Amino acid sequence: MPPLIWHHPEPPGRKNALTRAAVVRAAIEVADTGGVAALTMRTVADALGVATPMSLYRYVLNKDGLVDLMLDEVSAEVSVPAAPSGDWRADLRGLATSLWAMIGRHRWYAELVDGRPPFGPRTLRRAAFLLTVLDGAGLRPAVAYASLLDNYVTGTAMSVTRELAMLERFGIASTEDLQAHAAEMADDSLAGWLADMPDLTADARFELGLDCLLDGFAQRRT
Known part of the structure; x- marks a missing residue:
C-alpha cells in the first residue's frame, strides 16, 4: 500500500513555520472557492504566501495526503452522536442529512471521497456509529447498507x-x-x-429520495 498520511505524524514545529492545520485550512478554502480543478500544491502554496510548493510536503507528505487530511477535517462538521438513540431511522436520517449539509458547503468532498481509503479518525468514528446503528436495526450485512446510504448521499450531491x-x-x-x-x-x-x-429544491429532492431509501431499509430488517 502506498504511504498514508495517518502513518506520518506532524513534524516538530519550527520558528515562523507553517503547521499542518494551516496547510489543510488553506487547501479547503482553495477547493471551496475553485473546486477540485483549482486544488494543486501550487495554489495552496500561493494561498499561504509560500514561495515553493515543495515546502508543503513536509507537512502533508504528498497531494494524496493533503486530500486525506481535507476529507477528514470537513468530516468534523458531520454530527455524530455519542451513542445510538434506539430509533434507527432517526439516527440514519440525522447522519445522512448532516453529511448532506456538509457536502453542500464543500462540494469537492463528494468528488474526492471515493478515491481515498477511509482511514481518517473522524471518518472512522462516523463509520463506527453508522455500522452500529445498522447492525442494531437488523440491517445486515451492515457494511453493505452503509455503502448504500453513503453512495446515495454523495451520488446525489455529485448529481446536483x-x-x-x-x-x-x-x-x-x-x-x-x-x-x-x-x-x-x-x-x-x-x-x-x-x-x-x-x-x-435540491434539499427537497434529497429528502424525498432519503425517505424512499429508508422505507426500503425498513422492509429488509431481520
Missing part, C-alpha cells in the same frame, strides 16, 4: 453539482427557464408534465 454547472453553462436561471427551453423540444405528450413540473 453537475446539474448546477449545466444550468450555469446554458444560462438557465429558474424552473421556468428550464420549462421554456424544454417545451421548445418536447412533443405534445410531454407538454402537460412540463407545465406542472414542481419547483423542488
